[in-house]
Amino acid sequence: MSWIKKEWTAQEADRWTKEDYLTFIISPLVYVLVALGVAFSLLLLWYGWVILGVSIVLLVIMIKIIDPKLKAISEDYEIKQKKYLEDLEKIARWEE
């Protein structure tokens, strides 16, 4: 999956990119397939196992796509968080 970006700078990760949009498509699909796959597998229907297998493959792909970006966002954001929390308290206390 060379077309999926694995190395992110914090500024790049702040933008909404194709990795996010792909995740928006894959994620609900995984939920639908898990719902069907678990039910059919419990009924021991062969296609239940196939559906469940596809859902797991899609889940792994989704995590490979989005996880590097989430890590980059988190690492950068946690540095700024202390300052933001101070601002939040000022609003709550009517100081801003």
Added chain:
Amino acid sequence: MVVFGFLDWFWLVIFIVLMVVCGVLFYRLGKRSMADFFLAGRGLPWWLPAASVYATHSATDTPMWVSGVIYKYGLRGIWYTFFSAWCAISAFASSRIFRRSLAYTQAEWQTLRFSGLGAELLRGWIAGWQVFMNMFVLGWVGIAMGKLCRYLFGWPEWIGLVLFSSLCAIYVLAAGYWGVVMADFQQGVIAFSVIVLVSIWGIVAAGGPQRIMMKLESLGQSWRLNPFAFSGWASGDFPLVWFLTMLVIAVIGGFGMGTAIDWYPEAQRIQSARTVRDASYSIWWGSALIVVRNSLWAVAILAFFTLYPNITSTAEYEMAWFRLGFEYLPVGLLGFFFAAIVAIHLSTISTHLNLGASYATRDLYHHYLKPKASEKELVWVGRISTLILLLGSFLYGLMMQEITQWLIFALWIMAAGIWLPNILQVIWWRFNAWGYLSSWIANLGFSWLVVWVLPEFRLIPVLPDYLQFWIMMVLGALIYIPVTFLTPHEDMDRLVKYYVMSRPLGWWKPVHREAERRGLLQVVKTQSEGGKK
């Protein structure tokens, strides 16, 4: 009535002691500050809030509701439980944005996204509404436990309501959200294990999967195995247009905040996660477990249907999953099963006690009544609010029979017409506090008209719920879109600050340009674009 043996009582007592003690143990952490009492210090790894998401949304009445829709609709009923799929997109969209805002509550977020009087009105309204809603949910879930105890042991309903909610309040009062989330983890593990056990036990009791399918065929009920057995485009009891509406509400709703009633407890879990990544995964995995749980229950209820195919009373077939457990599990495991029911009950009660108290403390007391309050004082206000919610829930629970119809209506009007505004406030910079506020007011009026008044006077027919949803969405837009354009956009300073902090998705170009102009965004060079801000 169910008779417990020594081993059953042993399991029950051990589990209750474990759950309560596990929560109370975190007393010292909970009392440190308001952030600890309501958000566990914003430091949790993703799997703890994920377990809490799962445990909270497995309440005493959840198996009743899932049993009801599966018994009635077969595997198609899975889609009635699929509304939790809003987390599929939310985990990577609105959850990320909300986590970056750092707001304690959805009410507080309003004053970060919007500004001025409109924002304060919204904060006050949402805080008050959430205090009420949490008290209502506590009463609703509490009386479901009261009914179950009456069914099992013949106790008067108030005993089950008061006894278990009070036990739960011990650790919520002591340790706040620390107690909630730690007990939720333990309760989630117990509940999931027992759901697997009882569901598989039920399937085996019905003769196994092959036997269940053969029995359904012999009864002429094979359609129950097809989750896509639509009754027509717009006709019958399971029309395709309902299914499509459900998918839109659930999936697209993930771009907004508050599009599902579950958003509010989830928002607390999102903020309690230690990073943005942890917040995303906590919501995604917690809801994934709910999807798995619903499918487990669905097959178990199909098994129950083959054992008891002729039940017509809703109240009776809603007890299907409980009956599988209490009628088919051996003595000794009954107490284990009931302990798991207590676990799912306490996890829901604890969440709503602490969540309601967070709105009362952070948004009403701290922001409006005493902005200079100390952390110690705020923790105590949190405890007093928790106690008031507990007592209020007893009152609600005991009068629930009379008010349920009204409150279901209240839930509906809070959901349908503001679904789109809940998304617009996240993705469209120009949508302002007055537009959002007017959508709430318009929704209140239109829902009364469309759902109740006009059909009552036979001016329009009683419409199916999916049609009500689309009509209320269009009618509401006729109000809030003009209001938005007739009133000025939010203060640009506030918008820029919010944008730089939260980096929302959607239509934010004017705010992005302004943030660039102020030098608040750094240049990003990409291979394809050669350089982009």
